[in-house]
Amino acid sequence: MTDPANEARSTVSQLVADREACLLAPYAMHSADTAGRKYAEEQHPYRGPFQRDRDRIIHSAAYRRLAGKTQVFTGEMGDYHRTRLTHTQEVASIARSLGRALRLNEDLIEALALAHDIGHPPFGHAGEDTLDECLAAEGGFNHNRQALRIVEQLETRYADFPGLNLSREVLAGQATRVRGAKPSGSPLLEVQVVEAADSVAYNTHDVDDAMKFGLLELGQLFEVALWNEAQRRVRKTHSALDGDELKRAVLHELIEWQVSDLFQQTTRNLNNHAVNSVVTVTAAPPLVEASSSIAAQKREMEAFLYERVYRHPRVLEMRRRAQSYLLEMFERFTADVSLLPESYQARCPSEGVARTVGDYLGGMTDRFAQQEHTRLFSPASGTDKPSRG
Numbered sequence: 087m088t089d090p091a092n093e094a095r096s097t098v099s100q101l102v103a104d105r106e107a108c109l110l111a112p113y114a115m116h117s118a119d120t121a122g123r124k125y126a127e128e129q130h131p132y133r134g135p136f137q138r139d140r141d142r143i144i145h146s147a148a149y150r151r152l153a154g155k156t157q158v159f160t161g162e163m164g165d166y167h168r169t170r171l172t173h174t175q176e177v178a179s180i181a182r183s184l185g186r187a188l189r190l191n192e193d194l195i196e197a198l199a200l201a202h203d204i205g206h207p208p209f210g211h212a213g214e215d216t217l218d219e220c221l222a223a224e225g226g227f228n229h230n231r232q233a234l235r236i237v238e239q240l241e242t243r244y245a246d247f248p249g250l251n252l253s254r255e256v257l258a259g260q261a262t263r264v265r266g267a268k269p270s271g272s273p274l275l276e277v278q279v280v281e282a283a284d285s286v287a288y289n290t291h292d293v294d295d296a297m298k299f300g301l302l303e304l305g306q307l308f309e310v311a312l313w314n315e316a317q318r319r320v321r322k323t324h325s326a327l328d329g330d331e332l333k334r335a336v337l338h339e340l341i342e343w344q345v346s347d348l349f350q351q352t353t354r355n356l357n358n359h360a361v362n363s364v365v366t367v368t369a370a371p372p373l374v375e376a377s378s379s380i381a382a383q384k385r386e387m388e389a390f391l392y393e394r395v396y397r398h399p400r401v402l403e404m405r406r407r408a409q410s411y412l413l414e415m416f417e418r419f420t421a422d423v424s425l426l427p428e429s430y431q432a433r434c435p436s437e438g439v440a441r442t443v444g445d446y447l448g449g450m451t452d453r454f455a456q457q458e459h460t461r462l463f464s465p466a467s468g469t470d471k472p473s474r475g
């Protein structure tokens with residue numbers, strides 16, 4: 087006799103499959119074809135697997151802490167600029183727009199986008215470089231690898247498994263971001279879309295934030311071909327704009343123009359390679375790409391940002407301070423693990439002291455790192471235990 091509860095469940099999951107069969111292209115990653123999870127779970131009655139992944143990421147502690155983590159500029163510099171969380175949301179928004187236009191799986195795209203920077207330590211790339219040096223003998227520290235460590239081990243929300251037990255497609259997609267990874271074919275289109283959206287987002291918002299801080303003047307951007315072309319496009323309909331109005335219009339155009347170009351070039355690539363299934367996606371070269379002229383201009387913009395923004399004296403000063411915070415704390419915690427929260431002390435025997443300290447430091451927000459530094463190094467702070475587990 088059929089169990090009515092199971093029958094209802096399979097009918098609903100069939101609805102998820104049917105919905106995607108209507109909406110998604112044949113080369114999209116369909117939920118019905120997922121390779122599943124490390125720890126088997128029953129299907130949810132009405133949410134698809136990638137939708138559940140997305141929800142698990144949003145409810146994770148590591149995701150919330152992105153609100154307090156530096157993208158390029160620290161929180162103490164003001165409240166206009168991007169945090170790691172708002173960057174992540176911009177990436178998800180751009181990636182979903184592109185993914186929907188290409189009829190890809192938006193749930194998978196959103197899960198990948200929301201997780202893509204979840205492994206960033208405090209203080210942006212300065213923090214990452216410091217932890218990488220501290221952990222050199224243990225294989226180093228890399229935010230993309232750390233993201234996998236967080237979602238597979240460090241998050242503790244569920245009684246039945248460690249980590250978030252995400253779908254294999256999300257884990258494999260994140261693994262392609264780790265330098266030196268050697269996947270056996272091209273990543274899913276959903277993975278490629280998130281990668282493209284990441285660079286559209288940060289190129290544009292880093293210019294915006296740098297101008298707001300006075301690190302860049304509008305006049306300097308006229309050296310950059312990508313900016314000039316976007317401005318030329320704005321001028322076609324708004325010839326009289328200048329100052330902040332012009333800046334905002336060009337920033338908007340930069341995203342609109344680049345995403346449209348990605349859509350058009352990717353569509354051409356899909357046709358040229360006769361892509362009609364996930365198997366043909368993985369066998370083809372990467373297909374989500376900018377047209378060659380925009381790709382060259384983007385590289386020029388990135389070199390410009392590196393020189394004028396990421397190496398700006400104000401950013402470098404912040405970098406030095408962040409590095410000394412983390413280095414000093416790393417040395418103090420590894421010398422005396424009793425200063426760590428108990429949950430981290432308990433991990434030392436299996437993970438090693440250095441890696442455990444790296445996990446603890448890597449999980450901190452900028453502000454918590456500063457508070458912990460004060461606790462450890464201010465003479466008045468004593469040796470109180472940290473309040474956060």
Ligand code: MG
Nearest residue numbers: 173202203284
């Ligand atoms: Mg990113």
